[in-house]
Amino acid sequence: MNTENEKAYVLHTRQYRESSQLVDLFSRDFGRLRTVAKGARGKRKSGGHQLQAFTPLLLSWRGKGELKNLTAVEASGNNAALHGEMLYIGLYLNELLVRLLPEHVAHESLFDRYSDLIAQLSMSSDPEPLLRRFELSLLEEIGYGLDMATELATDRPIEAGEHYYFTHDQGFIRFDAVSNQCKEGCFAGEHLLAIAADDYCSLAVRRCAKRLLRSALQAQLGERPLLSRQLFHQAKVPVNKAQDD
Numbered sequence: 001m002n003t004e005n006e007k008a009y010v011l012h013t014r015q016y017r018e019s020s021q022l023v024d025l026f027s028r029d030f031g032r033l034r035t036v037a038k039g040a041r042g043k044r045k046s047g048g049h050q051l052q053a054f055t056p057l058l059l060s061w062r063g064k065g066e067l068k069n070l071t072a073v074e075a076s077g078n079n080a081a082l083h084g085e086m087l088y089i090g091l092y093l094n095e096l097l098v099r100l101l102p103e104h105v106a107h108e109s110l111f112d113r114y115s116d117l118i119a120q121l122s123m124s125s126d127p128e129p130l131l132r133r134f135e136l137s138l139l140e141e142i143g144y145g146l147d148m149a150t151e152l153a154t155d156r157p158i159e160a161g162e163h164y165y166f167t168h169d170q171g172f173i174r175f176d177a178v179s180n181q182c183k184e185g186c187f188a189g190e191h192l193l194a195i196a197a198d199d200y201c202s203l204a205v206r207r208c209a210k211r212l213l214r215s216a217l218q219a220q221l222g223e224r225p226l227l228s229r230q231l232f233h234q235a236k237v238p239v240n241k242a243q244d245d
Contacts, residue, residue, distance in 0.1 A: 001064065001068075002060075003068075005060060005072075006030065006060070006061075007057070008026060008028070008058075008059045009025065009053070010052060010053045010055070010057070011025060011026050011097055012053075012094060013051060016036055019038075019039050021036070021037045023070065024098050025059065026097055026111060026114065027059070027111070028106070031101060031107055032098070032101040032104075033068065033104055034066070034067055034068075034103070036070065038069060050074070053090065053091075053094060054081075054090055055077070055080070056076045056077035056115060058074045080118045080122040081122060085127070086124075086127060090121060091231065092226065092229065093117070093118075096135075097114070099221055100138065100217075100221065101141075101142065109137075109141070110137055110138065110141045117131075128200065128206055129198075132195070132209045132213060133198065136195075136213070139213075139217070139220075144219075144220060146212070148172070149196050150171075150172075151164070151173065156174070158189050158192050158193060160188075162189040163175040163188055163189065165186055165187075166212060168219040192212075
């Protein structure tokens with residue numbers, strides 16, 4: 001299969017043989033796939049110097065097997081130049097896509113959301129709502145979307161003033177319907193309704209959304225921790241120590 005000028009982003013690269021790179025891509029029409037950039041670390045025949053994350057690219061590849069050979073790389077926009085916290089958010093997004101998206105399944109809408117988000121991160125001073133919206137979209141795309149308006153088991157609407165447990169197989173369950181459990185770990189109905197309405201003005205709603213989405217995503221990621229999250233925590237340690245001194 002030969003593909004020409006496909007819109008794509010680099011999610012991850014690693015060394016391959018003596019002078020090449022394995023490149024995980026997120027493309028608009030072909031979804032997530034892995035390619036090889038031959039000579040990318042040597043003579044850069046395949047444009048290895050342009051294979052940067054957070055840069056909109058036009059890529060060409062060919063090959064009949066699972067591992068395609070990159071044949072051309074062209075930037076179609078400017079690198080987002082993410083720094084500090086925004087860089088770690090970008091790395092987190094890329095790691096989520098690598099681990100959760102199936103190979104060779106197109107996700108055009110998610111690709112467009114990702115493209116918009118990367119551009120917004122480079123200009124935003126408040127990335128949290130942007131990130132939560134993308135996490136919700138990702139769960140929806142892979143078949144595990146969250147219904148924050150209805151209790152699935154009873155078909156009753158979620159109500160403000162009530163509290164709910166979240167389970168990965170049954171969705172939200174009203175607190176008074178669960179026996180022998182304390183209210184700790186519940187989600188307030190008004191917070192869930194705010195998330196459903198895309199309203200992140202309240203700090204309490206933001207905390208709820210972060211806790212909820214971490215739980216929902218972890219169920220799909222499995223036990224292996226996210227490397228991007230570990231890197232972010234490690235980067236914060238020197239700052240905290242300096243503040244303690």
